Amino acid sequence: MASTAAPHTYRWSMPATWWTRNRHYFLYVVREFTAVPLAIWLLWFLVEIKRAGDGPAKYSPHGSTPFVIFSVVCLGFALYHSVTFLSLSGLIIRVKVLDKQVPARMITFAMFGIWALASLVIAAVLIGFAR
Amino acid sequence: MSTEVREHKPAVMHLFWWFMFSQGGVIAAQFLPVHILIQGILGPLNIVPVVDRHYDTWIRILGNPIVKLYLLVLIAVPFFHFAHRLRYLLVDFGVPAAKSTPAQVIFYGAAVVVTLVTIWVLLTTAPISFG
Numbered sequence: 001m002a003s004t005a006a007p008h009t010y011r012w013s014m015p016a017t018w019w020t021r022n023r024h025y026f027l028y029v030v031r032e033f034t035a036v037p038l039a040i041w042l043l044w045f046l047v048e049i050k051r052a053g054d055g056p057a058k059y060s061p062h063g064s065t066p067f068v069i070f071s072v073v074c075l076g077f078a079l080y081h082s083v084t085f086l087s088l089s090g091l092i093i094r095v096k097v098l099d100k101q102v103p104a105r106m107i108t109f110a111m112f113g114i115w116a117l118a119s120l121v122i123a124a125v126l127i128g129f130a131r
Numbered sequence: 132m133s134t135e136v137r138e139h140k141p142a143v144m145h146l147f148w149w150f151m152f153s154q155g156g157v158i159a160a161q162f163l164p165v166h167i168l169i170q171g172i173l174g175p176l177n178i179v180p181v182v183d184r185h186y187d188t189w190i191r192i193l194g195n196p197i198v199k200l201y202l203l204v205l206i207a208v209p210f211f212h213f214a215h216r217l218r219y220l221l222v223d224f225g226v227p228a229a230k231s232t233p234a235q236v237i238f239y240g241a242a243v244v245v246t247l248v249t250i251w252v253l254l255t256t257a258p259i260s261f262g
């Protein structure tokens with residue numbers, strides 16, 4: 001005789017520490033977490049721009065030791081984001097030249113090249129227009 | 132017997148958010164590390180002269196419309212990437228509600244708010260100047 005009881009719903013759950021059990025899981029979470037420090041740094045940058053509107057007498061750029069330490073931490077996360085994100089570009093971007101698929105490795109190499117070139121140009125502007 | 136023809140509409144909004152996610156990732160990867168290195172570390176430590184360390188050089192470059200457009204893209208677009216990453220990080224940490232429509236409104240709405248604030252800051256901080 002078949003049971004008439006309502007079926008129980010299976011509730012799938014992961015242990016809270018799943019990401020600490022495997023190096024790859026941990027690095028995945030670190031990659032996703034890069035969003036937090038980078039967002040905070042960009043908000044600071046926006047404040048720095050806004051402060052320029054206060055006039056020459058009130059303007060003083062951020063330069064405290066905690067801020068520099070925070071920037072060093074953010075630079076680590078930013079570089080990790082750049083390397084992991086640009087490394088995937090060969091898998092994501094599909095380019096055909098003369099009906100032939102450009103190799104993924106070449107696209108990844110080009111993206112890292114653009115990163116280096118863009119960094120040089122931005123650095124030249126930030127330093128070149130200073131006094 | 133009825134023959135039902137299912138209409139396939141292009142998922143325009145889905146396309147839009149994925150586009151913003153990928154572009155935000157690219158912009159953060161390509162441009163952000165050098166800003167953090169120079170404006171967050173080398174400038175405050177006085178290792179190199181940087182444009183934002185003095186009011187006159189900073190306000191002059193902020194008035195350039197191309198710089199304003201660049202800063203808008205640099206600051207605002209990565210927040211759409213961050214919103215997506217943090218939403219799915221919450222899902223991975225056992226918060227399925229982060230997939231819901233209200234969560235999407237909160238996360239992507241925050242990115243839209245950052246975009247609007249950035250536009251406001253860039254338009255009100257330094258008058259547009261080609262000099």
